[in-house]
Amino acid sequence: MPLDMHTMSTVNVTVTAMLGIVLVFTWARERECPFVGWWGLALLIQAGAVILAAASSTPDAGDLLAIGAAALILGDAIKWKASRQFVGRRANLFWTLLGPVGFLLVAQLGYFQSFDHRLGAVCTILALYDFAAAAELARANGERLASRWPAVSLLVVIGLGYLSWLPLNLAMPIHESQWVFASIWFPTVILITLLLRIALAFIVLSMAKERQELEQRVDALTDSLTGLPNRRALFEAADALGQDKDRRGDAVSVLIFDLDHFKETNDRFGHAFGDRVLKLFAATASAHLDGGSIVARLGGEEFAAILPGADPLEAAGAAEAVRRAFAKSAAFVDGLPVGATVSAGAASVAEIDGDLNALFRRADAALYVAKRAGRNRVELLVPEDGSPLAEVEAVMRSSLRKPFAPLTGPRPFKL
Numbered sequence: 001m002p003l004d005m006h007t008m009s010t011v012n013v014t015v016t017a018m019l020g021i022v023l024v025f026t027w028a029r030e031r032e033c034p035f036v037g038w039w040g041l042a043l044l045i046q047a048g049a050v051i052l053a054a055a056s057s058t059p060d061a062g063d064l065l066a067i068g069a070a071a072l073i074l075g076d077a078i079k080w081k082a083s084r085q086f087v088g089r090r091a092n093l094f095w096t097l098l099g100p101v102g103f104l105l106v107a108q109l110g111y112f113q114s115f116d117h118r119l120g121a122v123c124t125i126l127a128l129y130d131f132a133a134a135a136e137l138a139r140a141n142g143e144r145l146a147s148r149w150p151a152v153s154l155l156v157v158i159g160l161g162y163l164s165w166l167p168l169n170l171a172m173p174i175h176e177s178q179w180v181f182a183s184i185w186f187p188t189v190i191l192i193t194l195l196l197r198i199a200l201a202f203i204v205l206s207m208a209k210e211r212q213e214l215e216q217r218v219d220a221l222t223d224s225l226t227g228l229p230n231r232r233a234l235f236e237a238a239d240a241l242g243q244d245k246d247r248r249g250d251a252v253s254v255l256i257f258d259l260d261h262f263k264e265t266n267d268r269f270g271h272a273f274g275d276r277v278l279k280l281f282a283a284t285a286s287a288h289l290d291g292g293s294i295v296a297r298l299g300g301e302e303f304a305a306i307l308p309g310a311d312p313l314e315a316a317g318a319a320e321a322v323r324r325a326f327a328k329s330a331a332f333v334d335g336l337p338v339g340a341t342v343s344a345g346a347a348s349v350a351e352i353d354g355d356l357n358a359l360f361r362r363a364d365a366a367l368y369v370a371k372r373a374g375r376n377r378v379e380l381l382v383p384e385d386g387s388p389l390a391e392v393e394a395v396m397r398s399s400l401r402k403p404f405a406p407l408t409g410p411r412p413f414k415l
Contacts, residue, residue, distance in 0.1 A: 008187040008190055008191060009050060009054050009190075011194070012047075012050055012190055012194050013047050013050045013051055013054075015194060015198065016043050016044075016046055016047040016050070016194070016197065017043070017044060017047035019040070019043050019197070019198065019201045020040045020041065020042070020043030020044035020045075020046075020047060021040070021044070022040070022201075023036050023037065023039050023040025023043065023201060023204065023205070024037055024040035024041060024044065025040075026040070026205065026208075027040060032208070032212055033086075033208040033211065033212065034082070034085065035082050035083075035085065035086040035204065035207070035208055036204060036205060036208045038078055038079070038081060038082035038085070039078075039079060039082050039201070039204045041078060042074075042075040042076070042078035042079045042082070043075065043197070043201065045071055045072075045074055045075040045078065046071070046072055046075035046076075048071060049068045049069070049070075049071035049072035049074075049075060050068070050072070051068070052064045052065075052067055052068030052071060053065055053068035053069065053072070054068075055068075063107070063108070065115070065118070066103075066104055066107040066108065066118070067104070069103060069107070069118060069122045070100040070101070070103050070104040070107075071100070072122065072126070073099045073100040073103055073122065073125050073126060073129070074097075074099075074100040076099075076125075076126050076129035076130060076133075077095075077096045077097070077098075077099050077100060077129050078096065079129065079130075079133050080095075080096070080129045080130075080132045080133040080136065081096050082133075083132075083133040083134075083136040083137050084133075084136045086136070086137065086207075087136055087137065087139050087143075089136065089139075099125045099128070099129060103121060103122065103125060106121070119165065120165075120166055123162040123163065123165045123166060124162075124163070124166070126159070126162045127159040127160070127162040127163045128159075130155045130156070130158050130159035130162070131155070131156065131159045133155050134151075134152045134153075134155035134156050134159070137151055137152050137155070138152050143211070143214070144214070145207055145210050145211060145214070146210065147203055147206040147207045147210050148207060150203050151200065151203045151204065151207060154196055154199060154200045154203065155200070157196060158193065158196050158197070158200070161189070161192060161193060161196065162193075164189075165189060220232070221233035221236070223296070223297040225275055225278060225279065225297070226278060226279050226282035226297050227282070228282050228286070228295055228296050228297045228303075229294065229295070229296040229297075230296060230297060230299075231296065231297070231298045231299060233296060234294065234296035234298070234304055234306070237294050237296075237306065238306060238356045238357075238360075239356075241306065241308060241352065241356065242352060242353075242355055242356050244352075250308065250309055250351065250352055251309055251310060251311050251348065251349065251350050251351065251352075252306065252307065252308050252309070252310065252348070252349060252352050252356065252359070253306075253307040253310040253311070253312065253314070253315030253318075253346060253347065253348035253349075253359075254304065254305070254306055254307070254315075254346070254347050254348075254356065254359045254360055254362075254363040255304065255305040255307065255315060255318065255319045255322075255344055255345070255346050255363060256298075256302065256303070256304045256344065256345045256360070256363045256364055256366075256367045257281070257285065257302065257303040257304070257305075257319075257322070257342050257343070257344045257367075258301060258302050258303075258342065258343050258344075258367055258371070259277070259278070259281060259301035259340060259341075259342050260340070260341045260342060260343055260375040260376055261375075262274065262277070262300075262301035262340075265277055265338060265340055269336065269338065273333070273334075273336075276333060276334065277330060277333060277338065277340050278297075278301065280326070280329060280330055280333060281303065281326055281330070281340075281342060282295070282297065282303070284322060284325050284326045284329055285303060285305065285322050285326075287325075288318070288321045288322045288325050289305055289307070289318055289322065290307065290310075290318070292307075292308055292309070293305050293306065293307045293308070293310075293318075294306040304360070304363070305318075306356070310348065311348060311350075312346070312348040312380055315346045315347075315348050315380065316346050316378055316380045319344040319346050319378040320344075320378050322342070322344065323341070323342055323343075323344055323376070323377070323378055326340070326341070326342050327340075327341050327342075327376065341375065341376035342376070343367060343370040343371050343375045343376060343377060343378075343379075344366075344367065344370060344377075344378045344379070345362075345363045345364060345365065345366030345367030345368070345369065345370055345378075345379055345380075345381070346363060346366055346378060346379070346380040346381070347359050347360075347362035347363035347365075347366055347380070347381050348380070362381045363381070365381055366379040366380060366381040367379070369381070
């Protein structure tokens with residue numbers, strides 16, 4: 001059954017406007033993701049564009065058709081802008097306005113002799129903006145969003161759909177805008193485009209929700225002061241490392257750091273300055289440990305690192321490099337003579353056996369030895385070095401130092 005163009009236009013405007021209102025309302029209520037708000041605004045503009053284009057068929061309508069077509073292009077340009085901002089890239093206003101303003105200027109100069117010429121230009125520009133939006137979302141900057149690829153695919157399909165109008169326009173040209181209502185193929189392609197637009201709108205909402213959930217997950221595993229993984233994230237990573245079958249048989253080391261006399265630093269310079277020292281150590285440790293290492297803040301002035309593949313000498317050398325670098329950088333902080341130092345305990349095993357909890361306990365015991373030996377030093381404990389580990393742990397328990405215990409809760413999270 002042939003589709004009625006008047007009915008199809010009404011449905012197109014109504015559905016597109018409703019989608020735009022839903023997206024804008026969702027953004028206005030939560031203000032979490034401008035991506036949704038921009039996309040909703042684009043849909044509202046495109047709904048208005050269809051109204052202008054339909055009104056151009058009435059007598060004395062002036063050049064509403066060119067204005068409506070420019071508004072339709074502007075809607076797709078805003079979608080490109082939204083996609084670019086979604087992946088953290090700045091959207092240049094020039095490129096956003098180039099398509100709609102350029103089309104309007106060319107139309108006013110009389111370069112389009114008929115409706116089918118204008119239609120061909122509009123379809124080409126719309127396809128270019130859709131392809132550009134798909135390319136932006138495909139970047140993603142390493143962000144793991146499952147809904148990203150359906151959005152990219154739909155944008156590509158919509159862009160190809162616009163380009164498919166060109167051969168139809170050549171085979172069955174529409175020389176005047178009034179002829180649209182008698183066209184055989186035009187209502188069908190509008191219906192297909194509308195269905196794709198609906199699907200894409202829901203995927204946009206899904207992308208925003210998925211990113212919000214991912215950010216909440218990251219926040220739950222990140223220390224807010226230093227930006228490092230927190231204790232929970234560290235132990236989830238340790239569990240994942242211990243269960244990684246590809247890592248079985250590899251060496252692994254653990255370092256635990258504790259800033260010396262940090263309470264005195266807080267009392268002398270204030271807590272805000274103490275936070276500055278903590279962030280300085282976090283930056284120092286991250287810069288001087290291998291990229292494959294996992295550095296985390298355990299809490300207070302305690303930090304830890306997991307070094308996959310590091311043997312005892314490499315672990316001790318890495319800890320010493322951090323100790324020296326921090327002593328140098330914290331000698332003066334913001335021009336004040338702080339003289340902050342750090343003690344470190346290191347422990348290593350030749351093969352990962354599935355449970356790193358004992359390794360953390362040895363590293364903590366080594367840290368205790370470093371503290372008793374005068375601070376500002378690195379101590380290493382390995383299973384075969386004959387260190388009085390049991391004696392050290394007994395002293396630790398009598399001093400009410402809580403030994404490390406594996407965390408329970410969410411499944412292991414690989415940083």
